[in-house]
Every structure is written in C-alpha cells, then in structure tokens.
Amino acid sequence: MRINYWIARFSRSPAGLPLILPLLLMPLSTQLSVRLGIESGYVYLIYLPLAMYIACLLVFDWRAMPGIFLVLCLYYFQRYSLVPAALIVLATVASLALGWKGYKLHAGRRWNANYGGITLMKVRLLWLAFLTPLLFILCMQVVAYSGFVPHKGTVFSPTLFTLHILLNFQSLLLSCLTMIQVYYFAIRCLRKPRLTKVIFLRTGKQAAPTVSRAEVLCWSVLVAFLLVMLFMAHKNQQNLLASDYGLPLILPLMLWSAMRFGYLFTSLSWAVLLVLLYQLRDRFLSYGTEPYHLAVMSANLLVFSLTILLMASISTRQRQMLAQAKQTALRDPVFNLPNLRALSADLAESPLNILCFLSVPDLDRLSRIYGLRLRINYKRGLAAHLGSALQPGEEVYQLPGFDLVIRLNYSGHHARIETITASMKAYHLQWEGLPIHPEIGFSYCSVRRPVTHLYELLGEMSAMAEQSLKTGIAENLQQNNSLPVQRRVAEKVALLNEIKATLSQQGYPLWVQRVKGIRGDDFYAITVRMSDRAGQPILPAQLEEFGLTWDLDRWMIEQSLAFIHRYRQALPGSRFAITLFVSTLCRPRLAKEIAHYLDTYRLEPWQLIVQVPDSPALSQTNWGCNAIAQLRQLGCAVAITEFGSKFASYTSLPGLEGDLLKIDARFVGNMLQSSQDYQVIKALCVLARSRRMQVIAGGVDSQEVAEELRRLGADYLQGEGIGEERPLKELIGVTRAI
Structure with missing residues (x-):
C-alpha cells in the first residue's frame, strides 16, 4: 500500500512523471516527425512534438509545463545559439499556454473528460487541433520576423503567406488532429498500466454488435493490400495502385472502420497508418515532388482525417445512445x-x-x-x-x-x-x-x-x-x-389461432332445430358445433378465455342472416333464434351493429330472436339491461335461456327483462317423474305470465311431456320429440317436403 502511495504521488508531482515523460517522448516524437527538403529550406509533413505537448497537458494539466519547458531548452539550445533558442522556446511555451488556457475556459470543469467523447469534440477541435497550431505557427513567424534566426535551409520563412508556411501549418493540423489521442492513451497507460486492458475492452464495446472476426480480418487484409501496393511504387510504375493515386482508396476502408469498429479502433489505426505512410514516403513520393503537389496531398489527408474521426465519433455515439435507449426500455420509469x-x-x-x-x-x-x-x-x-x-x-x-x-x-x-x-x-x-x-x-x-x-x-x-x-x-x-x-x-395458442383461422375461412357447421309454437308461430333455433382438428369439442369457457365470444357471435349473426336472405323465397316469414354470449350482450353498440346487419340483408327485426343464457350480469350490470331494452326497442325478441339451471334464477325473475323465457331441459325431461321439477315448471309459467313473457320449454322428448306443458301454459316446445336437430343446409329440403 505504501508503494502505491508513492507511485501515485510521483505521477502527480510536477517534479515526477510530468517532468520525466516529455524528456522520454521528445526523442521518439522528433524521430517520427517527417520533413522534406525543398528549395527554400525544408518543411514538415507531420510534426509530432506539438501533439505530444498537448497530450501531456491533457493528462497532467499545468504540471506538465516544467517538463515541456525543460525538454524545449534541451532540444533547441543544442541546435541554435542562445537568443534564437530562447525565442523559439518562449514562442512555443506562449502558444501552448494561450491555447491551453482558452481550452480550459471554454470546456469548463469537464476539460479532462475522456478524450474521444463527442460532448467536447467541438471545443477540442477548435482549441487543440486548430487554434493552438495556429498560435504556434504565428509565434514562430514572429520569431522569423525578428531576424535572429536564419531563413535559408531552415524551417523558417521570411513571409507568412507562402507555400512553405502552408505545408508547415498543415503538418501541425494533421498531427494535432490524429496524434493527440495516441499520445494521450500512451501516457495514461504508462501512468497506469492497467488502463491498457480497459482501453482494449472499451474498443470492443464501441464496435457494432454484429461485427465478427471475419469482418475485421477482411478489413485488415484490404488495408494491408493497399499499403503493399503503395510501397511497391518504385518497382511497378505502371500500376495506378502503386502510386499516390492509391492513397485516397484508404478513405473508404477507414470509413468502413469508422461506421463499424468504433472511434478508438479507428483513430488509433488511422494514426498508425499515417505514421507508417510518412515513414515510408520515399516508396511513393519521389524527391522531386513539387510543393504544390505536397500541399494538395497534405490537405487531402487532413480532410480525410477530419471526416474519418468525425464519422467514427458520431457512429460510436449513436450506438451508445441506442444501447442506452434499449437498456432504459427494460425498466419502468415510474416504479423503477x-x-x-x-x-x-x-x-x-x-x-x-x-x-x-x-x-x-x-x-x-x-x-x-x-x-x-x-x-x-x-x-x-x-x-x-x-x-x-x-x-x-x-x-x-x-x-x-x-x-x-x-x-x-x-x-x-x-x-x-x-x-x-x-x-x-x-x-x-x-x-x-x-x-x-x-x-x-x-x-x-x-x-x-x-x-x-x-x-x-x-x-x-x-x-x-x-x-x-x-x-x-x-x-x-x-x-x-x-x-x-x-x-x-x-x-392454447395453437387452438386460438385455429379458431381464428376457421372463422375467417370456411367457418364451423351450423345446426338448426324447429321450435314448435302452440299457436302455429314456429321458429328455428340455430346452434354451432365447434371442434378442433383432433375432433375434441371446443367449450364456451374456452372461447371466453380466448376473448373470441364476439367473434363467434358476429360470425353466427352474419351467416344466419345471410342464409335467411338467400332463401327468403323458400322460407317466407321465417324466424330464427341465435344464442349469444352474455359478454356480447354487454357491448355498448350491440343493437346498432345488429341493426346494421339487418339492413344489409334487408330483413325485418322480428325475424331475429336473440337468445341469451341466464346470468347475474343481466340484472347486475347496466350494459346488459340496456342492450336488452335496445334490442326490444329495435323489434327483436329477446329470450332468456337456461333458466332454472340455478335456483338463484327463480328469485331474479321479477327483475328480469325479456320477451321469452326458456325453461332448462333438466327440469322438463324429468317433470313427469319428479313432483319437485313439476312444481318448479308450473311456478315459472305463472311468474312468466305475470311478467308478460312467453315460455319456451326445452328438452321435450315425448308427446306426454308436450301435452302436459301445453296444459301448464307453455307457448313453445323444443326437443327431440318435436323435431330433430339437423344441419342448416338441410332445412330447405325439409321445408319443401312439408
């Protein structure tokens, strides 16, 4: 723990790592900087020391200034006399100090945020990649105007607006734009070696989720191929790829990297490629290359670099925002x-x-x-x-x-x-x-x-x-x-889809049974027989569970009314009863929907009898009562079926609204053998009369039962003893035979 304390203190102290690192990095930076001789002296194609100075300031802030000042003194006092060296050192320190102070004032407290983030990209591009090189070149030009430094055979130019100054300025812009992040991460890794693993993991996270090793390998092979072609220029002058014409072809590959591999990978790989290209410049740049041609090439590389880094940063930011949005979508913002x-x-x-x-x-x-x-x-x-x-x-x-x-x-x-x-x-x-x-x-x-x-x-x-x-x-x-x-x-999902598909295609078979009226006003009760592919019956409870009650009822209404309309000549004045679910009766627009179907098929409302199973919902919910009232007002008769299946229905009869009351078949079938069932049927007939409701008796399987029901006051009889249930399509043949 004591060792870690001293290491941390050494890395923060102005006399420690901030003082030593510029001394260590200056020889490497000058060695990798590339200059080219021209008639008026020499110019830099890429100048790395300035990028190294700025990177030290980004890591150590003002604590890096003593080290930068010391390395400048050691470097220039060996190459120039006292006064020119002092002027060059002061000009360099002044330009760095002005640029760094302006950057910190503009960036605020987040000036040392992670390099490469898009939030401070505009500020860093302005101050670190443009204004600081501009201040540096202007200060150096002031030194050149002073007359203390020689102009012939040096980097200095006596006038400002010359090709000599333009090439030097572009080299500064290119180095600050592309190499600052390389020095920044290198210094941070030297300061904390564990950061190397963090950068490697961060590079993988910034890549698109669909990036594979094969894609990275393909990109690497293409880049290597272009580099080999460029470096073979002196061997094959006829190949366009083996000339400086092949240099712009790297741009699409780097844009591919920017869009897919993330900012860190793209910026570091592009910086390495630039250094490699300039170090091996003699392979595709001859000694007699004109300065104007060099200026165009340098400007192209500068624009390429800006485009590549901006695209990489924006693409990485978009992927991060998308990942953050997806992560946010996994949590409820109210309940957290x-x-x-x-x-x-x-x-x-x-x-x-x-x-x-x-x-x-x-x-x-x-x-x-x-x-x-x-x-x-x-x-x-x-x-x-x-x-x-x-x-x-x-x-x-x-x-x-x-x-x-x-x-x-x-x-x-x-x-x-x-x-x-x-x-x-x-x-x-x-x-x-x-x-x-x-x-x-x-x-x-x-x-x-x-x-x-x-x-x-x-x-x-x-x-x-x-x-x-x-x-x-x-x-x-x-x-x-x-x-x-x-x-x-x-x-269940398969059954649900099967029911939906069947209703939307051929439908289920409809069956009909004659209901005999005592006064000769017969009608027909329509039912549907539903079964799955295995032949197992589909129960009403399953339809309620799936929420398909209205789908089935609507299909039955349409099919029944279409049948009546189609055979209105063979079945003149016929009435049909359709049983609906209780949940369908609670639809607010049920009466209007039925009226629409009646108008569509040009039928009268009295030809349709709506049967609804007895349920507490008919008397306990407003929608059920309102629907019954609206259907009766429309002209449709309403029949309450399955009445008597529960003894609670007996007490609910006084508050029940409807035109017909159907007594459950379980009472009717055993009425001659059970006095209790007989008395229940008798009482229900009396109560129905008091409510001005007609009585339908279901389950009539013999003439004896039919006669007894007539005597008790039943208005309609239904059962096997009255008429067998048959497919709806066979009804036409039966009525014609009659």
Missing part, C-alpha cells in the same frame, strides 16, 4: 423496476427458471380512494421488501396494473417460495398513518428456455393467483396437470 421486456430477455439467458406471480387486486380499489401514488409506493415497497430475500441474478419485475412477477433460480426453489410467501404476507405500507395490508395472490411455475408464449403464460398464472386469494396458499400452476405449463400454453 424491470418490465416485461427485461423478463423476456432474462428468461432467454437462463435455461430453467421459476416464475412467481403476485396479484394484489385490492390495490385497484385503494388507488381509487387514496390516489395512484399509493399503488406506486406499495409496489415499490413490496419489491424492495422481497428483494432482500432474493439471490444474485434474481429479480422482481413490474407488470401493468396491480401485479408483480418474480424470477427465481431453480435450485432450492421450494424453500425459497415459502420464505418469499412469508415475507410477502408480513409486508404492509404505512399510508397517511394507516396500515395498508391487502391480500396478495401468489402462483408459481417452472419454465424452460425458450419461453415463446410469455404473455399467455402470465395470463394463466394470473388466474391461479386469483384462486390463491381464496385458498390462502401459493398455487402451483403445474400441480393439477401433468403437462408442462409451456406445452399447455402452446396448445
């Missing part, structure tokens, strides 16, 4: 909990998980009383309370409404579920001095990767959680069924 997207992603990573579903339906009522903040605070607090009992890698997920989901590891989940259940029941929220402790339903199941029907699975678990509210224990979704949960969900 992972959402369903995060749950789906986490389930895809682990082969076997335990899902726990928590349902707090009382939160809906409580949030209406105390406000939505109660629901938010309760779910947040419950998630935090349960989070203390979770293992690493497990999580609580937010669901819309009043539900939560917990994902557990499979190992030892039975004991964990008991612990979580106990912790869940012990939780309560203090809200405005009142303890909030609603009942929580809990269900769980195991799932294997891949989970293809997550939403349907959560629906199954929600139903089991509601059952848990009644039993008071955690319900296992797999306990009462030997099939795996995901297989059952997949089968």
